Amino acid sequence: MALTLSIIIMLLVGVFAGTLGALLGLGGGMIVTPILVIGFNIPIHYAIGAGIVAVIATSSGASIAYLKDDMLNLRVAMLLEIFTTIGALIGAICAGFFAPIWLNFLFGVLPVYQSYRMWRKLHTHNQAELVAHNDPLANKLQLNATYYDKALNQNIDYRVENIPGGAVVMLWAGLASGLLGIGSGMFKVFAMDGVMKMPLKPASATSNLMMGVTAAASALVYFFNGTIRADIAVPIALGIVLGATIGARIMPHVPAKRLRQLFIPVVGIAGLQLLLKAFNITLY
Numbered sequence: 001m002a003l004t005l006s007i008i009i010m011l012l013v014g015v016f017a018g019t020l021g022a023l024l025g026l027g028g029g030m031i032v033t034p035i036l037v038i039g040f041n042i043p044i045h046y047a048i049g050a051g052i053v054a055v056i057a058t059s060s061g062a063s064i065a066y067l068k069d070d071m072l073n074l075r076v077a078m079l080l081e082i083f084t085t086i087g088a089l090i091g092a093i094c095a096g097f098f099a100p101i102w103l104n105f106l107f108g109v110l111p112v113y114q115s116y117r118m119w120r121k122l123h124t125h126n127q128a129e130l131v132a133h134n135d136p137l138a139n140k141l142q143l144n145a146t147y148y149d150k151a152l153n154q155n156i157d158y159r160v161e162n163i164p165g166g167a168v169v170m171l172w173a174g175l176a177s178g179l180l181g182i183g184s185g186m187f188k189v190f191a192m193d194g195v196m197k198m199p200l201k202p203a204s205a206t207s208n209l210m211m212g213v214t215a216a217a218s219a220l221v222y223f224f225n226g227t228i229r230a231d232i233a234v235p236i237a238l239g240i241v242l243g244a245t246i247g248a249r250i251m252p253h254v255p256a257k258r259l260r261q262l263f264i265p266v267v268g269i270a271g272l273q274l275l276l277k278a279f280n281i282t283l284y
Helices: 002-022 031-041 044-068 076-099 100-123 136-141 163-179 185-195 202-226 232-255 256-280
Strands: 145-149 156-158
Touching: 002 031, 002 044, 002 185, 002 202, 002 232, 002 256, 031 044, 031 232, 044 202, 044 232, 076 185, 076 202, 100 185, 100 256, 136 163, 136 256, 145 202, 163 185, 185 202, 185 232, 185 256, 202 232
Parallel strands: none
Antiparallel strands: 145 156
16 A cells, blocks of 8 residues: 555656656756655665656657647757767766865856846846847758747747857756766756757757757666666656656746746756755755
């Protein structure tokens, strides 16, 4: 009876994490891991393994729906994923050479800054700051695109800019994954929305696709070292696939302003958590 109840609760946790992850393009790992550690008293290394599976499940559930809705920018995804992969490889090679305190501090600053930038976007009256300028490199690589905003009932043409800046943030995202073993969805959204000025909806959708590619490589390592337990990962993954599908169906109908209001506290808390870890203060 207790085992059945535990599985049902894990399924519900998965549904919640998948819905929120698909809405914001963050993956479900940053939600699942602390819940498993605090609520189920599961050792952190098994929780992280389940978190990696959660990211793949979120990506799988959401990306199919976003692809059908033509919300994904596949060209941007393929370009930026190159730099994420390079960063992840460098991070994995250099993981033993850096003190965790400094790593947590450096990677915690960016999400906090990202939350601040998003807060500014919500309160700015200068619309020119929110729209990308004509970028010759983006035009050459054919990165500009169109998506249908169901909340506004209209097609939105958008451009992207500052490709080198986005590439640097994605390299940083890969380093974070390789050095700290964390998901990099919040960095991906920041690269596209904050640096390249892609609208938040296609940025979140494209981030969901990219996270699955990045996490798949990590999942192989976690699987072979025995930290992915089927009794934990399977119910979480099933719930997340359902939740991600729900989130992907909801997101096109949600105004971008509401998504930003939800995004700011989630990413801000994640950044603060890394900063606290830098000072040996853990929340779970």
